[in-house]
Amino acid sequence: MYFPTAEPIHSSTDDAALWLAYRGGDNKALGILAERYFTTLKRYGLKFMVDESVVDDCIQDLFLELWQNRHKISQTPSVKFYLLKSVRNSIIEYLRYQKRFTNEESLHWDxxxxxxxxxxxxxxxxxxxxxxxxxxxxxxxxxxxxxxxxxxxxxxxxxxxxxxxxxxxxxxxxxxxxxxxxxxxxxxxxxxxxxxxxxxx
The missing domain is CATH 1.10.10.10 (Winged helix-like DNA-binding domain superfamily/Winged helix DNA-binding domain)
Known part of the structure; x- marks a missing residue:
């Protein structure tokens, strides 16, 4: 299924239009979102006191999964919130695998x-x-x-x-x-x- 956008995609296109275009198969739109939010996601991920390489991997995996599942992903009222929550969940899964997470209170926070x-x-x-x-x-x-x-x-x-x-x-x-x-x-x-x-x- 293709989700058309009203205007051509460029670096100043708003989040909602980029998300719509990405869901329609526009890899450039997803790339712009990745570039726009990489620093925000990394800064937040590092707050959980994990290695920088772990945060980088979580972010990379997130955008790879987004692309692979683009036809299943719904429109979201806030792309920033969606991405932050996804990175948080990924880091918690990593900590759980490392047996460093038992509950929310066990999370370290910079x-x-x-x-x-x-x-x-x-x-x-x-x-x-x-x-x-x-x-x-x-x-x-x-x-x-x-x-x-x-x-x-x-x-x-x-x-x-x-x-x-x-x-x-x-x-x-x-x-x-x-x-x-x-x-x-x-x-x-x-x-x-x-x-x-x-x-x-």
Missing amino acids: TALPDHFNAESLLIEQETLDSLVSQVNAQMSDLPKREREALYLRYFEDLSVAEISEMMGVNKQSVSNFLQKALAKIRTKWLVTIVLSLFFF
Whole structure:
């Protein structure tokens, strides 16, 4: 079955159109999605404290399976969410095979903040930024693993509470509780503001 797209595919085509074209057999569309989300998927995968080669293999296998099963894959409201969830599932399967996964609480989670923000985006001096990052990292290290992941997915990957709920296999109220508890533990108001700024910009 072929799924026609209204316009030619190019690097600026939106996710929904690319996904539709990929399902119709357009390997260029899948390639654009792979290039668009590779860094996001790898950054998220490395949060689970597995070797970089494992994450690379999971991502490569994901796109290979997507291509092989293109005629069976449904349209998705969020390509980013679909890919992130798929990588998470692949890593959990790897950890289960390695006997390093028993339940969600056994997942390791890297607490380090993303490294692509800069002082200019926050309008502060680099020395001040370094000090803030150090303090935020210390605060993040004190959070339970599930609160860390929920915070990361919500404020860095910009997933909705409903998407995080499905991703982590818990109900939406639990996700809200994770987020509320995590932010409450980052005690001062100015530090919360900095955390959200670092995740959003």
